[in-house]
Amino acid sequence: MAGNEEGALWSIFGYLISGLVIWGAIGWALDHWLHSHFFLLGGLLLGAGASLYLVWLRFGQK
Amino acid sequence: MIKLLEAAQPGFKPPGSGDFIFQPIFGHSLLATKPVVLLFFSVILISTFFIISARKAAVVPSKLQFAGEAVYGFVRDGIGKDVIGEEFQRFVPFLFTIFTFILTNNLFGVIPLMQFPTMSHIGFPVSITIFVYFVYHYVAIKKHGLGKYLKDMCFMPGIPKPMYILLAPLEFLTYFAIRPLTLAMRLFGNMFAGHLLLMLFTLGGEYLLGSAWFLKIFSAISFSLAVGLSFFEMGIQCLQAYIFTLLVALYIAGALADEH
Numbered sequence: 001m002a003g004n005e006e007g008a009l010w011s012i013f014g015y016l017i018s019g020l021v022i023w024g025a026i027g028w029a030l031d032h033w034l035h036s037h038f039f040l041l042g043g044l045l046l047g048a049g050a051s052l053y054l055v056w057l058r059f060g061q062k
Numbered sequence: 063m064i065k066l067l068e069a070a071q072p073g074f075k076p077p078g079s080g081d082f083i084f085q086p087i088f089g090h091s092l093l094a095t096k097p098v099v100l101l102f103f104s105v106i107l108i109s110t111f112f113i114i115s116a117r118k119a120a121v122v123p124s125k126l127q128f129a130g131e132a133v134y135g136f137v138r139d140g141i142g143k144d145v146i147g148e149e150f151q152r153f154v155p156f157l158f159t160i161f162t163f164i165l166t167n168n169l170f171g172v173i174p175l176m177q178f179p180t181m182s183h184i185g186f187p188v189s190i191t192i193f194v195y196f197v198y199h200y201v202a203i204k205k206h207g208l209g210k211y212l213k214d215m216c217f218m219p220g221i222p223k224p225m226y227i228l229l230a231p232l233e234f235l236t237y238f239a240i241r242p243l244t245l246a247m248r249l250f251g252n253m254f255a256g257h258l259l260l261m262l263f264t265l266g267g268e269y270l271l272g273s274a275w276f277l278k279i280f281s282a283i284s285f286s287l288a289v290g291l292s293f294f295e296m297g298i299q300c301l302q303a304y305i306f307t308l309l310v311a312l313y314i315a316g317a318l319a320d321e322h
Contacts, residue, residue, distance in 0.1 A: 006305060006308060007145070007308060007309060010248075010305075011312075014236050014240045014244055015236055017240050017244070018232050018235040018236040018239070018240040019232050021235065022231050022232055022235045023231075023232075050228045050232055053228075053229070054229055054232060054233070057218065057221065058218075
């Protein structure tokens with residue numbers, strides 16, 4: 001990808017959102033299905049971690 | 063809650079999302095409302111400007127030709143060539159159309175008498191985004207094939223295999239949902255909020271003008287803020303047109319790249 005700062009900024013923003021959304025949704029679905037209460041929180045934390053990891057992979061290594 | 067607030071302030075009614083809904087200027091068709099009329103006008107305006115500026119193209123350019131070429135050059139070199147690279151030439155018309163179209167429609171927000179940024183109606187940014195969405199996926203699928211495109215997208219080389227469970231859905235969602243959503247929402251949100259802000263200070267100033275004498279001083283402040291913010295808005299409007307086009311170019315560049 002081109003090293004454009006504005007573009008990188010918005011890509012990072014997109015990754016952070018999608019990490020929270022997808023793993024949060026999976027956690028919420030598990031909670032809904034198993035009648036538990038901790039998968040949503042776990043999913044959100046996992047998603048936040050995963051997206052930070054991905055951002056580091058994409059933009060942090062150079 | 064809203065009723066309570068309205069009861070507490072019987073005088074000034076702040077602008078809200080209701081002020082973005084227009085009745086048809088004539089007849090009953092939705093096609094005759096202010097945003098749609100502005101949209102058609104922008105197309106006529108852009109076409110006329112660039113046809114006239116390009117008609118008498120000469121080696122020594124007239125002022126008009128110079129202005130037209132400056133905008134074109136900015137999109138071609140500043141956005142297309144820098145971001146997309148080798149194959150940029152065939153995407154320049156697309157990028158150029160998006161840029162001028164959004165810029166003109168945004169600037170309608172501060173031009174007297176029009177004073178409404180068309181893109182503050184979410185339908186318009188969404189429509190442009192749908193075009194963009196199909197273009198960048200089509201470009202990628204045509205170049206790499208669907209299987210390789212998805213594989214490159216979701217499975218980044220050089221990371222431990224178990225990590226793919228964590229990252230593949232994330233990448234997929236980013237490409238197929240979050241990117242187009244943020245693209246449309248960013249443009250819409252900026253234009254909506256900016257127009258609301260200008261309305262607030264203008265209507266506020268107008269209301270204060272009709273109040274007690276000592277409040278008239280604040281009316282002047284409110285009006286001057288409205289004027290100042292109009293210039294600020296003009297900056298935002300240009301910036302948003304630029305960012306939208308830049309991101310479209312980035313998405314196309316990502317679609318063309320051998321590795322994502």
